[in-house]
Amino acid sequence: MNIINEMNLSFESKSSNESFARSAVSAFVLCLDPTIAELADIKTAVSEAVTNCIVHAYPDTIGTVYINVKITDQNKIIIKIRDKGVGIENIKQAMEPLFTTSSDERAGLGFAVMQSFTDNVKVRSKAGTGTTVTMEKTLYRTNYDKR
């Protein structure tokens, strides 16, 4: 599996950047000619991961959110969303549907949406150091121009 295209993005953990983040990732993968449904899945999964950074990783401060997107020669999209925030103490619990630590009106569905809208989700986290969420999705109706 070879990486044929890659992009990196970093921005402040402000909620106003949520739409920018999902739009930027979806614009980058447009070269794979995704279906509208595939594009909607990617936008939704990215929105959930970025919102987690803003709400949970940097609860009382503005930090930096890092996004790396790779496209492979097998039409796989690999999206890494990383923060240097507070980290997750119990990843298994955090990934349970309806679990939330937020007092705000959160549904607790962030990870469930990421898992349902992509093919694979991995979470690495260390308390006090930060969290990396890696999501993979393979597109099937694609005719990518590799130039």
Add this chain to the structure above:
Amino acid sequence: MVETKFCDNVLTAKLYGEIDHHKAPSIRQKIDGQTESLRPKELHLDFSGVSFMDSSGIGLIMGRYRQVSLIGGKLKVINVPKSLQKIISLSGIDSLGVLK
């Protein structure tokens, strides 16, 4: 964003554009303000103008369900576009009986 209309004891909130964690609080504030002052028998959330929604939209629906139930009213979620049906279905909101 959101436009509201009150007619025959039904408060209809028509939602527009994208609903995410950034946009949800102002939508919530407007709908809750009208719900408290008008005390409708039914609150209708009309999603026909919504082009994107993440789980913040699910939180918005669940929160309004609680709010309107507190004053003895009922919630109806109407005109959900095909593009939002996947996340609505995942949330299990249909078990509340609010989808029309």
